[in-house]
Amino acid sequence: MENAAEKAQESHLKLSDFLCFAIYSTANAVTRAYQPRLAALGLTYPQYLVMVVLWEQENQTVKAIGDKLSLDSGTLTPLLKRLEAAGLITRRRDTVDERQVLISLTDDGRSMRERAEAVPVAMGKAFGCTMDEAQGLRSELIAMRDNLVASIDDAK
Amino acid sequence: MENAAEKAQESHLKLSDFLCFAIYSTANAVTRAYQPRLAALGLTYPQYLVMVVLWEQENQTVKAIGDKLSLDSGTLTPLLKRLEAAGLITRRRDTVDERQVLISLTDDGRSMRERAEAVPVAMGKAFGCTMDEAQGLRSELIAMRDNLVASIDDAK
DNA sequence: CATAATTAAATTGCGTGCAATAGATATCTT
DNA sequence: AAGATATCTATTGCACGCAATTTAATTATG
Numbered sequence: 001m002e003n004a005a006e007k008a009q010e011s012h013l014k015l016s017d018f019l020c021f022a023i024y025s026t027a028n029a030v031t032r033a034y035q036p037r038l039a040a041l042g043l044t045y046p047q048y049l050v051m052v053v054l055w056e057q058e059n060q061t062v063k064a065i066g067d068k069l070s071l072d073s074g075t076l077t078p079l080l081k082r083l084e085a086a087g088l089i090t091r092r093r094d095t096v097d098e099r100q101v102l103i104s105l106t107d108d109g110r111s112m113r114e115r116a117e118a119v120p121v122a123m124g125k126a127f128g129c130t131m132d133e134a135q136g137l138r139s140e141l142i143a144m145r146d147n148l149v150a151s152i153d154d155a156k
Numbered sequence: 157m158e159n160a161a162e163k164a165q166e167s168h169l170k171l172s173d174f175l176c177f178a179i180y181s182t183a184n185a186v187t188r189a190y191q192p193r194l195a196a197l198g199l200t201y202p203q204y205l206v207m208v209v210l211w212e213q214e215n216q217t218v219k220a221i222g223d224k225l226s227l228d229s230g231t232l233t234p235l236l237k238r239l240e241a242a243g244l245i246t247r248r249r250d251t252v253d254e255r256q257v258l259i260s261l262t263d264d265g266r267s268m269r270e271r272a273e274a275v276p277v278a279m280g281k282a283f284g285c286t287m288d289e290a291q292g293l294r295s296e297l298i299a300m301r302d303n304l305v306a307s308i309d310d311a312k
Numbered sequence: 313c314a315t316a317a318t319t320a321a322a323t324t325g326c327g328t329g330c331a332a333t334a335g336a337t338a339t340c341t342t
Numbered sequence: 343a344a345g346a347t348a349t350c351t352a353t354t355g356c357a358c359g360c361a362a363t364t365t366a367a368t369t370a371t372g
Contacts, residue, residue, distance in 0.1 A: 012273060012276045012277065013208055013211060013212075013269070013272065013273065013276060014208075014212065015205070015208050015209055015212060015224065017294075018208075018276070018294075019283065019290045019291075019293060019294045019297075020186050020190070020279060021205065021225075022293070022294040022297040022298055022301070023179065023182050023183050023186050023297060024183050024186060024187075024201070024205075025225070025226050025301055026179055026183070026297045026298070026300060026301040026304070027179050027180050027182070027183030027184075028183075028226060028329070028330090029226070029301045029304040029305050030176050030179050030180060030304060031180075031329080031330090031358095032304075032305075032308055032329090032330080033304040033305070033307060033308050033311070034176070035330090035331090036308065036311040036312045037311055044357065044358080045180070045358095046357080046358065046359090047357090049177065049180075061320080061321095062320075062321065062322095063319090063320060063321085069177075069181070070181050070184060070185070071358095071359075071360090072321095072359080072360065072361090073320075073321050073322065073323090074321095074322080074323080074324090074359070074360055074361080074362090075357095075358065075359050075360070076321090077321065077322055077323080078322095078323095078357080078358085079357080079358075082357080097319095097320085097367075097368070098320095098366080098367060098368090099319065099320040099321070099366070099367045099368065100319095100320060100321080100367095101320080101321065101322095122311065123176060125307070126303065126304055126307035126311070127175065127300055127303060127304065128299075128300070128303035128307075129299075129300060129303070133296070134175045135175075137175060137178075137293070137296055137297075137300075138174055138175045138178045140285075140289070140293055141178040141179060141182045141293075142178050142182070143284075143285075144182060144283055144284070144285060144293075145178070145181055145182040145185045147282065147283060147284035147285075148182070148185040148186060148188075148189040148282055148283065149185050149188075149189070151189060151281070151282035151284075152188055152189050152192065155189070155192040155193055155278065155282070156192045184359070184360090187328095187359080187360090188359090188360080191360090191361090200326095200327065200328080201328095202327080202328065202329090203327090217350080217351095218350075218351065218352095219349085219350065219351085227328095227329075227330090228329080228330065228331090229350075229351050229352065229353090230329075230330060230331080230332090230351095230352085230353080230354090231327095231328065231329050231330070232351090233351065233352055233353080234327080234328085234352095234353095235327080235328075238327080249351095253337075253338070253349095253350085254336075254337060254338085254350095255336070255337045255338065255349060255350040255351070256337095256349095256350060256351080257350080257351065257352095313372100314371100314372095315370100315371085315372090316369100316370080316371075316372095317368100317369080317370070317371085318367100318368080318369070318370080319366100319367080319368070319369085320365100320366085320367080320368095321364100321365085321366085321367105322363100322364080322365080322366100323362100323363080323364070323365095324361100324362085324363075324364095325360105325361090325362090325363105326359105326360095326361090327358105327359090327360095328357105328358085328359085329356105329357090329358085330355105330356090330357095331354100331355090331356090332353100332354085332355090333352100333353080333354080333355105334351100334352080334353075334354095335350100335351090335352080335353100336349100336350085336351085336352100337348100337349080337350080337351105338347100338348080338349070338350095339346100339347080339348070339349085340345100340346080340347070340348085341344100341345090341346075341347090342343100342344095342345095342346100
């Protein structure tokens with residue numbers, strides 16, 4: 001038989017209670033769920049996110065894309081090279097500030113947007129929740145994410 | 157100028173994408189936030205999850221751990237080998253059913269639990285939400301994850 | 313104006329995730 | 343009992359994420 005102290009400890013380390021794990025495993029499921037819907041486009045989920053960002057606004061720097069997606073150049077540089085190799089984007093140095101690399105859409109990349117419209121429709125159904133639930137959940141997650149990010153420097 | 161149909165598609169596209177992205181970017185932030193808190197233990201976040209599962213119940217098969225964490229042997233086998241190399245677990249074939257590999261804790265792995273108690277406490281603070289909010293969010297995410305997983309086979 | 317500090321992107325190295333496959337073992341079917 | 347089927351783990355290959363470092367270019371500072 002366990003004593004009270006051990007029970008209290010358990011309540012902290014129970015996997016089933018972990019909000020973190022819920023976020024982690026749901027994110028993995030999101031990536032897996034996107035995969036068959038993106039297969040026709042030949043995109044991975046992170047690549048799709050970059051395309052969404054570029055469909056919203058062309059001609060962005062790597063830095064600007066990274067800020068929007070919270071990804072650094074270590075992740076983006078090879079990913080963008082793959083999108084370039086696939087003929088969807090172009091990469092060129094900014095002539096004004098040569099530290100920067102400007103990412104633009106090719107005609108193929110731009111025209112893919114139409115075919116991509118079906119993806120969020122299918123995913124919306126897959127989530128199986130109402131628009132209101134989705135909005136509520138989204139704003140709670142963003143608030144939590146910002147709290148987490150703010151806490152990281154303190155913990156170092 | 158866009159017509160009404162295009163606008164409707166766009167707004168629907170953005171909503172569902174943002175929920176997916178909120179989950180995705182929050183999960184990335186979770187991993188980054190755990191990192192400094194797990195550094196003292198020498199664990200990555202997925203490794204920590206495996207240890208939590210084993211602290212709850214010793215002597216589990218790779219399959220059982222994988223079911224609880226929704227990870228397959230392609231992810232777990234190398235991860236478990238690293239935990240073994242770190243002296244935290246042991247791996248041995250089940251003599252009754254030799255397809256299975258049983259994972260157990262070493263004394264070092266078992267005793268790490270005490271030091272790990274501080275981790276969920278620190279993370280709880282980092283999330284910056286009440287227990288009730290966390291529980292509510294957790295159950296919503298799990299429900300959504302299960303919907304997503306169920307939808308994957310349909311989409312293939 | 314020189315140089316120190318900052319910024320942007322690329323590179324390196326490591327640890328996931330996961331699809332696809334292989335190999336060994338166990339179970340089912342007839 | 344024999345062959346087909348299913349299960350479990352390992353392996354291979356690829357694409358992230360991210361810390362740490364490097365290189366090049368820009369800006370700030372004395």
